[in-house]
Amino acid sequence: MSMIDTNTLIEVQDLTIAYPMADGEVFRALKGISLEVARGQIVGVVGESGAGKSTIGKATLGLLDDNAVIETGGVRLDEARVSHFEEHMFADVRGKKVGYIYQNPMTALNPVLTIGEQIIEAITANTDKRGDAARAYAIELLEQAEVPLPEDRLDKYPHQLSGGLCQRIVFAIAVSAKPDLIIADEPTTALDVTVQKAVLDTLKRLAKRDNIAIILITHDMGVVAEMCDYVYVLRHGAMVEHGPTADLMQSPTQDYTRELMAAIPRIDRKVERFAVPGGLGNATDRQRAIDYLMGNKADRQTANGDEPLLQVRGLSKVFTTAATLVSAANSFRAVDDVNFDVYPGETLGIVGESGSGKSTVGRMILGLHTPEAGAEIVYRGRDVSSITSKKDRLEHCKSLQCIFQDPYSSLNPRMSAGENITHALKAHGTLGRKEADQLAGDLMELVGLPRASRRKMPHAFSGGERQRIGIARALSFRPDFIFCDEPTSALDVTVQAELLNLLKDLQDELGLTLLFVSHDLSVVRQMCDRVLVMKSGQVVESGPCDKVLVDPDAEYTKGLLAAMPKFEFS
């Protein structure tokens, strides 16, 4: 131990952390991990969710769950064995020596306390500034973190500020006592692409100024490429490989690292499929599912592929908030005069920042929101508002389906996977119990899940698997049109790649038409034929992806493209 370089700030050695499980098994979140960070160095720890990367940060700060057991090794911070500290010994570590940045700034700040109180309590706890001096320092910190109007923000509550601003406030808290190390746990995952880069730049600048080292935990190779000097790749709690960022990204030695990089959608070129292994299900079951899904396709298919499946004209939506104790009624135009066509079998993308109205467009097409008067939605040659009979309405609804953004809340947690897929069909009396069970199994195989797992409850599946169940559910209605509302934004890159592959395959096989909404330009580039760029409810630019996302006309699109993390590897 004493042989280490005096410049080493933190050393994780052979760390194994285990959680005993209910069934007597032991789950090891980390398996013999060793890593080192020098003063002022920015080190990336990369891996998918479940790779155990957050556990390293928690072990350093004594924030592990009560039932976690350190089986081997430990963490040394400045020669002190922090991984084996008692709770009271962390007083000198938390906030003082190590600052922590949480994945989601909206949940990391206490919703019922003002920003000012939350910064000042950290200053009071970790520095000798009190009262007015602490307040002045809080304002100074916010200025340094590039928060506009810092004085006003002190009296605000977290929900009144955007995610990007909240994360800057978290940065201000983390650097308040000029720590030696900042552990940043997925600091930009919850933020819009457009603000990610600026937020990371701020973090890097603050760290460089005070010579603060950073352990940057992320699943995003793009972020690593921009920020880190050195990178460790983790998988299932074990070290895969490590090295200086440039070397490792130029010539990764392990398949997993290559896969991780290949899975990242790229903005600069389009690939047919992502190079990740995607398991296909049992062939007979798949075929049976496809037969079912294609069953009544023939009579419904528009003979002429040149005719749009969906035509949207003058689509607008105004949301109005009710008057309250303190504010008058307020209305804003979420979607403003949007027009487009979608042709059978194509994928139309809509990109934009959150709040640009892109999801609202899709929801109006599905009939989940009512558009403002004057809008016209024509589906298969028929104006949607003219559908009045209950039977036609049902047929129409079945033909337009949706895959939701959040795979965790979009499945009913009290129904098994199979019931989730078919309960609506059963409710309509279209299917008997046995047929439903059979269909659920076939569809599970079709989306690459084992047939037997249809009896498991949603919580037993990972995010990616749940999203597959969501796809199977949408398919069960034999739709022609599927609205994909950011279907992969909650998923890891490799899982995202697998899922996008699946969607492409299903589209080829079933001739589906997709409306694909995303804030991620590279995902849209990979998935879509044409794209609409939306800003504040209006379409800024539209056209083929190869044009709009390569050589855009609108300044706004250029800005979006510029904010993307770039890769300097081939």
Added chain:
Amino acid sequence: MLSFVLRRLGQSSILILIMSILVFVGMYVVSDPVAVLAGEDFTEEDRIALAEELGVNRPLVVQYLSFLKNIAQGDFGTSFVYNRPVLDLILERLPATLEVAVLAIGIGLTIGIPLGIYSGLNQRKPATKAISFTTTVGYSIPNFWQALLLILCFSVWLKWLPASGRGDTTDLFGIPVSFLNWDGLSHMLLPAINLAIYKICMQARLSRSGTQEVMYQDYMTFARAKGIGRDRLIRRHLMRNILIPIVTITGLELGGLIAFSTVTETVFSWPGIGKLLLDSIHHADRPIVVAYLILITLMFVTINFIVDVLYALLDPRIRYK
């Protein structure tokens, strides 16, 4: 703000109107005041005279309308039994009930919340298991039986506390209260404890489940990570977040205690309004019952209003919606 208050008032007037009709009709159907009040030796003529004196010989609709008219003039009517203004009777009894109710809620909050937070934070400790067991038992014991046990224990065996009555009172701003002298306070303790046991258990369970939910929130972990001491973590970060459900329930419970602690007041012969209500139902004293329930409704409306204001103070997300 004003429109909010006005809307609330409008809603509650309708509520009170409907409730008064129900009680009026209900009391008319179930009992006849003349039959209850008339002596053994009353002749038919005496009965008619009595009915006329009480005003119950008129059609029910007429009785109800004249009742409404009197209320509009601030007159809640005159008790059939005591032959005194109803409002005076109720207001005489109210301080006794309020005192006990507030004391019981106070005990419930000061003991229940710390117990709940402790057991929420230390889920594996034996003390937590003990708390959980005790609160389950305390939650389920019938109120009257628990009252008898308390009397047996503290009055009969230990002879520490008196078992019944209100004891000496001291005037506070012209209102007689018991808690300002020892004799009164000692009379108050047993009924208050009897009511408080249930409240302690409930608050403990509420704050335990709140604590368990809040302590795993990201902002709690983040607050620990930024070096906040344990005291501040619990007082500011945890408490502020678990208080919202506690405030709701406490508001409702306070109303419930004031209005319906009838059983406890009866067992301890505590001269509160709960006991007045029970006696009045028994004696078919309709003016008291109706006036009492109207006042109680008003009280619930007021408490709910205060709870809503507290919500907004506690949770900025509600305030700025």
